[in-house]
Amino acid sequence: MKVTRVHNHEAMSAQAFSMVSALLEKRPEAVLALPTGSTPLEFYRQLVGSGLDLRRVRTFNLDEYLGLPGEHPGSYHAYMERYLFSQVNIAPDNIHLPNGMTPDPVAECLRYEEAIRAAGGVDMLILGLGHNGHIGFNEPGTPWSSRTRVVRLSPRTRRANARFFGSLAQVPREAITMGIATILEARQIIMLVSGPDKAETVDRFLNGPLAVDVPATALRSHPDVLVILDSAAASRVGNAIPS
Numbered sequence: 454m455k456v457t458r459v460h461n462h463e464a465m466s467a468q469a470f471s472m473v474s475a476l477l478e479k480r481p482e483a484v485l486a487l488p489t490g491s492t493p494l495e496f497y498r499q500l501v502g503s504g505l506d507l508r509r510v511r512t513f514n515l516d517e518y519l520g521l522p523g524e525h526p527g528s529y530h531a532y533m534e535r536y537l538f539s540q541v542n543i544a545p546d547n548i549h550l551p552n553g554m555t556p557d558p559v560a561e562c563l564r565y566e567e568a569i570r571a572a573g574g575v576d577m578l579i580l581g582l583g584h585n586g587h588i589g590f591n592e593p594g595t596p597w598s599s600r601t602r603v604v605r606l607s608p609r610t611r612r613a614n615a616r617f618f619g620s621l622a623q624v625p626r627e628a629i630t631m632g633i634a635t636i637l638e639a640r641q642i643i644m645l646v647s648g649p650d651k652a653e654t655v656d657r658f659l660n661g662p663l664a665v666d667v668p669a670t671a672l673r674s675h676p677d678v679l680v681i682l683d684s685a686a687a688s689r690v691g692n693a694i695p696s
């Protein structure tokens with residue numbers, strides 16, 4: 454695993470953007486796995502602003518809330534539409550997110566895994582870091598063998614995401630997420646982390662023991678991971694990381 458420290462959120466986003474654009478230059482039909490949350494917003498802004506040709510790219514989102522229709526403004530369907538898909542030339546058929554309104558969540562999770570397999574697997578997976586060390590919606594305690602499935606969100610995660618909803622009560626209690634094993638099958642992984650509120654979690658992720666209670670530590674066993682930290686997120690890890 455490589456870790457790099459950059460000055461700020463914008464530089465973190467720019468580095469992710471340049472890696473995606475280098476990949477797409479070589480392989481315009483690449484399969485990307487994409488995150489939501491505040492962290493990737495500037496990365497999406499740069500991607501949109503670049504005018505990069507995304508016609509052939511294929512995308513799979515990491516997760517989606519269960520029980521929210523795609524039109525609900527708090528859903529990840531709506532987030533992706535707003536910040537990326539409506540502003541680029543990606544083909545609608547190439548966009549994949551778990552269906553949060555499925556009448557059969559177990560079948561939906563199997564379908565999602567199968568769709569990733571049928572696409573040939575994920576070339577580059579971009580993700581953020583939850584305050585409790587979660588990746589996607591894989592909360593502390595998730596086995597590393599986990600695959601796409603329905604999960605219960607921790608109170609901390611629901612509180613952290615309440616800002617995307619009117620109130621905490623409106624945040625769904627469950628979601629569908631790629632599992633940790635699903636994430637680890639991506640050929641390349643880029644983790645983006647910014648802000649001082651993530652500094653302690655970053656320290657546990659990078660320097661603590663490999664442990665299921667910090668799901669992100671699973672990434673340390675993957676052969677091609679780059680963690681891009683802004684200086685605030687890197688503030689607790691000392692000088693061990695090149696800047």
Ligand code: GLP
Pocket residue numbers: 488489490491492493515516580581582583584588589590610614
């Ligand atoms: C959510 C998402 C994660 C994301 C995390 C951090 O829970 N499911 O994929 O990484 O939040 O979000 P933020 O970037 O807003 O801190």
